Amino acid sequence: MFKAVIFDMDGVLIDSEPLWHQAEQQILGGLGVDFGREPRLQSTGLTTAAVIAHWYQHQPWPALSPAQVHQQIINFVAHGISTAGLPKTGLLPLLAQLQQQQLALAVATNSPKILLDTTLTRLGIGHYFSAQCHLELVQHGKPAPDIYLLAAKKLGVAPQHCLVFEDSFAGISAAKAAGMTVVAIPAEHEWTDAKFAIADRKIRCYTELDETSLPINLTG
Structure with missing residues (x-):
């Protein structure tokens, strides 16, 4: 769950x-x-x-x-x-939906704090995330699992109960190494790349995440 x-x-x-x-x-x-x-x-x-x-x-x-x-x-x-900077298509409705479902939310990025703060301010979404994890908080960045384990710890949720959205192989590898379930959102030019097979699900856009098309139930 x-x-x-x-x-x-x-x-x-x-x-x-x-x-x-x-x-x-x-x-x-x-x-x-x-x-x-x-x-x-x-x-x-x-x-x-x-x-x-x-x-x-x-x-x-x-x-x-x-x-x-x-x-x-x-x-x-x-x-x-x-x-x-613009949000990914479908992101804002998804965040609102997840918040309504009372799921804990975090961001975990290989970028430094200044870019995380700049992004959250630009998009106006900082209030959604109970944990905001950036590269400066961990010893090893992705593909090491450190930052995902830190996010889970800050949320107080076991890794196996965390769902991750990632676009890169390094990030997917990090989340899988942390014991989490991963939905990959590859760039269009990488859509057919076999490396993304390690993810549990692959989507092109958040708008695919509705009740009929999502085999991974966000609420368990």
């Missing part, structure tokens, strides 16, 4: 994944990183630090430190969210 629902943030609460890719292309590309060279990286769902560390190891740049590049990327994404 599900007692809590935990949401990832980027690509799940808000359409921010394009901003991350734009930031990487503009800032890392401006430093000379060639994204076509091996070893390539699927960065969705990874921490910003992990993405920067990967490219710095294989294509180091002389101008800025990884920490400076990290801050530039965070600033780029924060500005984009605060000025033009």
